[in-house]
Amino acid sequence: MNDLETEQLLLKILQDFRTTDPLHSGLDYDEIKSRLMPFTVDEPGGIDAIVRAIDAYWDTSVNTGHPGFLRAFWGASEPASIVASLLSDVRNTTMHSFAVAPAATIIETEMIKAISNLAGFPGHGIFTTGGSNSNQMGFMCAREDALPGSSATGLNGQNLRAFASAEAHYSVEAAANMMGIGTDSLIRIPCINGKMDPQTLDEKIIQEKQNGNLPFIILSTAGTTVRGSFDDLNAISEIAQKHGIWHHVDAAWGGAALFSNKHSNLLNGIEKADSFAFDAHKMIGSSMVCSAFIVQEESILTQTMSHTNTGDYLFDDPNKKLSLGRISLQCGRRADALKLWFSWLELGKKGLGRRVDACIDASEHLAHLVEEHPQLSLVSFSYSNVCIRFTPQPNETIEQGNQRVRMVRNYLEDHAKCMILDSMLDNQLVIRFTASHPNVDKGATEVFLSNLIDANEKISL
Numbered sequence: 537m538n539d540l541e542t543e544q545l546l547l548k549i550l551q552d553f554r555t556t557d558p559l560h561s562g563l564d565y566d567e568i569k570s571r572l573m574p575f576t577v578d579e580p581g582g583i584d585a586i587v588r589a590i591d592a593y594w595d596t597s598v599n600t601g602h603p604g605f606l607r608a609f610w611g612a613s614e615p616a617s618i619v620a621s622l623l624s625d626v627r628n629t630t631m632h633s634f635a636v637a638p639a640a641t642i643i644e645t646e647m648i649k650a651i652s653n654l655a656g657f658p659g660h661g662i663f664t665t666g667g668s669n670s671n672q673m674g675f676m677c678a679r680e681d682a683l684p685g686s687s688a689t690g691l692n693g694q695n696l697r698a699f700a701s702a703e704a705h706y707s708v709e710a711a712a713n714m715m716g717i718g719t720d721s722l723i724r725i726p727c728i729n730g731k732m733d734p735q736t737l738d739e740k741i742i743q744e745k746q747n748g749n750l751p752f753i754i755l756s757t758a759g760t761t762v763r764g765s766f767d768d769l770n771a772i773s774e775i776a777q778k779h780g781i782w783h784h785v786d787a788a789w790g791g792a793a794l795f796s797n798k799h800s801n802l803l804n805g806i807e808k809a810d811s812f813a814f815d816a817h818k819m820i821g822s823s824m825v826c827s828a829f830i831v832q833e834e835s836i837l838t839q840t841m842s843h844t845n846t847g848d849y850l851f852d853d854p855n856k857k858l859s860l861g862r863i864s865l866q867c868g869r870r871a872d873a874l875k876l877w878f879s880w881l882e883l884g885k886k887g888l889g890r891r892v893d894a895c896i897d898a899s900e901h902l903a904h905l906v907e908e909h910p911q912l913s914l915v916s917f918s919y920s921n922v923c924i925r926f927t928p929q930p931n932e933t934i935e936q937g938n939q940r941v942r943m944v945r946n947y948l949e950d951h952a953k954c955m956i957l958d959s960m961l962d963n964q965l966v967i968r969f970t971a972s973h974p975n976v977d978k979g980a981t982e983v984f985l986s987n988l989i990d991a992n993e994k995i996s997l
């Protein structure tokens with residue numbers, strides 16, 4: 537493909553990008569597959585084949601920028617981050633060594649400092665493959681802190697124990713699994729109104745110590761996945777310090793509030809933690825993926841990643857310390873930090889903060905409407921998460937109420953009105969609404985509400 541053809545295709549994508557597509561195609565697996573075909577060819581198809589493929593992809597993929605796309609913590613990307621992503625593709629490098637990624641290494645280092653600064657951390661960390669991976673890094677650093685040298689020696693027969701709230705994201709189980717300590721070593725602490733109960737946490741730690749086990753990490757959550765609640769970071773830090781245990785904060789979802797003057801207090805106390813996870817690809821709008829693991833102590837990262845000492849052939853710079861591959865779990869790694877950098881340059885902290893405020897305002901508007909609506913009941917509202925049930929019909933059981941939620945959710949998706957999650961909360965299935973991209977504004981929440989009521993009337997149990 538020559539330069540002109542490449543430009544033609546890029547322009548095609550950018551022109552189509554501005555059109556308003558439906559939420560989804562409504563096609564099933566086989567129909568989508570046949571629209572996308574062929575996947576491989578023997579004879580060259582030229583750019584015409586790519587033009588057809590672009591059109592097929594537009595027609596069959598979900599339009600995540602649609603105001604009815606409410607199913608995830610992200611939507612269409614911030615345009616500046618799309619430009620940054622493209623730029624990093626064009627220069628096509630990997631982040632393992634300063635030699636091959638000098639500019640991107642400096643940008644990543646500065647973005648780590650900037651995110652750290654928002655949270656009162658000194659400025660150390662690394663970009664990762666997402667919040668799940670950042671939580672895993674928290675587990676690994678905590679293990680190294682509890683058992684120095686364990687990156688080489690292993691656990692030496694110690695029974696490690698991790699603690700997280702009952703409402704923490706499932707990536708804590710993934711981290712326990714990958715660490716080789718098993719998911720049974722993760723102790724889920726009950727919540728009070730969605731927040732980890734500090735007293736029970738303290739009691740469980742004492743109990744595990746008495747049983748001869750080694751508590752090594754408390755993972756608290758700033759912005760839980762379903763309810764959007766924030767653990768009491770001050771109280772949990774105090775417990776962590778009392779017992780000498782690593783405190784990691786999963787701020788993958790709620791960390792965006794650090795940009796907002798109005799809402800940053802949700803994360804009060806984060807500066808006392810040992811590490812935290814932050815996803816710029818959620819409410820901040822960077823394109824997938826753009827996530828950071830931030831840590832207080834720089835040295836713990838080099839100790840934890842001691843295996844990189846064997847990759848000396850890669851880290852060939854005169855000053856090896858500059859090579860970020862030395863403190864990363866990945867060898868090949870995209871220059872994701874550019875995406876946050878461009879959005880930050882264009883919009884400033886103020887603009888990114890306004891984006892967060894707008895999402896939370898839209899959710900608050902919906903929460904008020906739900907509270908006042910006779911057919912709906914507001915189960916919880918925190919941050920940008922609004923959890924909704926339908927007012928039970930006479931003699932309706934919890935199970936029938938759950939069925940109603942599931943049927944409404946399916947109806948909304950099948951009729952392309954909106955895509956939304958349902959989830960269990962306090963043993964009841966709820967509709968979980970979140971505003972996480974600017975197209976979900978107050979007007980969009982009113983359309984959502986009327987679709988919800990309409991669907992509830994249309995479904996028959």
Ligand SMILES: Cc1ncc(COP(=O)(O)O)c(C=O)c1O
Pocket residue numbers: 609665666667668669705707757759760761786788789815827
């Ligand atoms: C609280 C929380 N932590 C971690 C994650 C995982 O983030 P990622 O999808 O970037 O791995 C999520 C995802 O929604 C989340 O809600």
